[in-house]
Amino acid sequence: MALLAYITLASREELAFRGYPLRRLDSSFGAWTAQLVVALVFAIEHVVGGVTWTNALLGVFVGSLLFGMAALVMRGLAVPIGLHAAWNFGQWTLGEKETSGLWRPVIEQGYKAHVDRVGMLSYLLVFGAATIAVWLFGNFRTRRERKQAMDVMA
Secondary structure: OHHHHHHHHHHHHHHHHHOHHHHHHHHHHOHHHHHHHHHHHHHHHHHHOOOOHHHHHHHHHHHHHHHHHHHHHHOOOHHHHHHHHHHHHHHHHOOOOOOOOOOOOOOOOOOHHHHHHHHHHHHHHHHHHHHHHHHHHHHHHHHHHHHHHHHHHO
């Protein structure tokens, strides 16, 4: 049930944020401007839902950049929905959501702040690297498609 719920939630969020709004902004202002606007609105929606500003800007905003880049590069929503649902389900599984999942982290007293910092830094590095990797894949794909089109014309 939890997996189905997270797939449904990810589908709603990806349709609402990385569907029409991202595509429309991308065609008018370019990928990175569209990404920043959608990520900011996505973060604000999460703040309204109870997330702290720090987690919204360092967590949700950065995640939105990855999901948005995946939507733009893959030209659809299947990959970002899968990434988003997998991330949320993984967090639930590890006990990092409001309801406990399969496991519950046990952090010794006095180490919570350190664990939170290391976790956030790891998240930023992984999601940042993944966003850049998807962007590079998109650039490679675009160059390859242009080359193929030029070869057909020649």
